[in-house]
Amino acid sequence: MSDRQTVSKLVRQAQLGLDKIINHVDKEYKGIGLEIFNVIEHEKAFYEFMQESGMGLAGQRSEGAAHLAYETIDQDWVFRKKLMAYEKSARITDEAQRFNLYTEMVMRTAKELQKAHRARMDYDMANVLNNGFDATDHAGPDGKALFSATHTIAKSSSVGNNLLSQDFDADALEQMLILVDNFLNPDGLHSDYEARTLVFPVALQFEVKRVLGSEFRPGVADNDINTVYGTIQKNMKWKRLTDTDAYFLLTDADNGLLLTKNGKMEARVVEDPYTPDILMHTMQYYRAFFQDWRLGVASAGV
Numbered sequence: 475m476s477d478r479q480t481v482s483k484l485v486r487q488a489q490l491g492l493d494k495i496i497n498h499v500d501k502e503y504k505g506i507g508l509e510i511f512n513v514i515e516h517e518k519a520f521y522e523f524m525q526e527s528g529m530g531l532a533g534q535r536s537e538g539a540a541h542l543a544y545e546t547i548d549q550d551w552v553f554r555k556k557l558m559a560y561e562k563s564a565r566i567t568d569e570a571q572r573f574n575l576y577t578e579m580v581m582r583t584a585k586e587l588q589k590a591h592r593a594r595m596d597y598d599m600a601n602v603l604n605n606g607f608d609a610t611d612h613a614g615p616d617g618k619a620l621f622s623a624t625h626t627i628a629k630s631s632s633v634g635n636n637l638l639s640q641d642f643d644a645d646a647l648e649q650m651l652i653l654v655d656n657f658l659n660p661d662g663l664h665s666d667y668e669a670r671t672l673v674f675p676v677a678l679q680f681e682v683k684r685v686l687g688s689e690f691r692p693g694v695a696d697n698d699i700n701t702v703y704g705t706i707q708k709n710m711k712w713k714r715l716t717d718t719d720a721y722f723l724l725t726d727a728d729n730g731l732l733l734t735k736n737g738k739m740e741a742r743v744v745e746d747p748y749t750p751d752i753l754m755h756t757m758q759y760y761r762a763f764f765q766d767w768r769l770g771v772a773s774a775g776v
Contacts, residue, residue, distance in 0.1 A: 493741055504592065506712045507599030510671060510724060511733040511762065519557055521734040523765060525550040525615065527628035528661030550628045550660050553615040553765060557736055561757040562590045568750035580754075584741075587756045591739055598762040600714035602731060603673065603722055606764070607637075607774050620764050621772040630662035638773040642678055642721050644685050644692070647702040650723045650771040657725075657768050667725040667768055671708045677718035679711050719775025730769025735760040 514521065527548040535541065564583045605612040606620035613619060616626050625634030635653055640646040650669065657665040674682055684692050686706060691698040706723070724730070739758040746753050 505596030505599070505714070506673070506710055507596045507733070507762070509710065510673065511599050511731045512728060514732060514734045515736070516734060517736060519736070519759075520554055521557070521732070521761065522552065522554045523729070524552045525660060525766075528659060528663075530629065530661055530663065548628065551615045555734070555761050555763050557734065557759040557761045559757060559759055560591060560594055561755065562587050563753060563755040565746070566752040566754065571750070571752070583754055587741075587754065588739075591756065591758060595733075595760065595762070597714055598760075599731070599733060600712055600716075602762055602764055603712075603720075603772070604714075604716045606722075606772055607720075614764060614767060616767070618767070620767055620769075622767070625767050627658050627662060628660040630658055632658060632662075634658060634767065636767055636771045638771060639776055640773055641719065641775050642674070642681055642685070642773070644700060644702050646773060647672075647685065647706075647723070650773075651702070651705060653771045654723065654725055659768075665768060667727050669706065669723050669770075670726050671710060671724040672706045672721065673710045673712055673715070673724060674721040675715035675718050676711060676713055678721055682709055682711075682721075717774055720772065722770055722772045724770035725768060727766050727769045729766045730764060731762075732765055733760060733762050 527550045529545050529547060564587060566579050566583065570579045602620070609617075609619035609622065618625050621637045623633070623635040623637045625636065627634055634657065636657070638646060638649055638653065640649065654667060654669045655664075657667055659665045672682065672686075685700075686703060686709060689700055689703045691700045736759040739756055742755045744753050744755070745751075
């Protein structure tokens with residue numbers, strides 16, 4: 475009976491220790507994704523958003539003239555993503571308890587559990603960009619890949635283009651900036667989005683520095699002005715990008731890259747019903763995806 479009480483006491487201590495350590499190290503394992511994704515917390519098992527086609531420019535009415543006709547706001551599409559469950563568990567053995575390794579093991583295990591979740595979340599967010607050229611399995615609300623030259627515009631005969639086929643250099647960035655400036659909203663009006671962040675894989679880090687690191691154009695004999703110098707607010711190397719040639723110029727679109735979450739990470743410590751071991755279990759619900767293709771322009775290289 476005394477042994478059982480001892481194990482129960484260890485379980486309670488482990489639960490308190492696990493909660494405290496997870497909350498303490500919550501900020502230690504944040505990847506690039508949380509800097510560029512908009513995090514939305516809600517209580518549902520899914521995230522749903524409806525995009526409306528919007529309205530065009532306001533009309534001008536002369537004095538005494540008849541009022542203009544009312545315009546309808548049509549539904550463009552309805553978008554729904556269900557949340558996914560992610561979990562990670564660990565075991566503190568009877569030997570770790572018997573030989574007084576318990577306290578040290580709780581601390582180490584809690585940090586590893588937290589890191590496992592953070593790393594998985596960062597991988598999931600990176601895969602939104604990694605899969606951004608695939609319209610077969612990763613199409614967006616308009617049925618197109620995230621990066622496409624044929625996005626539909628609800629109230630315009632034009633198509634939206636946020637795809638470039640060019641290796642990274644200064645000229646490619648110029649073309650990307652032009653594409654961003656030509657973005658149209660669903661109502662057919664020009665958007666006010668601006669390019670903010672360049673995201674690139676490890677293989678391009680030195681080329682990015684050559685292109686953006688000087689106010690003069692690199693690789694030329696005379697001092698030509700580097701037209702893209704100072705145009706990008708932030709450059710971010712993301713180690714989880716899989717294509718060594720792909721790079722992404724992200725805008726300030728609010729509903730672009732999204733991470734929806736249902737609550738914080740849950741942690742439970744229980745006794746193993748079949749052994750003297752203690753089980754530490756963590757779980758959280760979230761989903762990383764994109765909603766508005768105007769979140770940026772990308773190129774997979776050539």
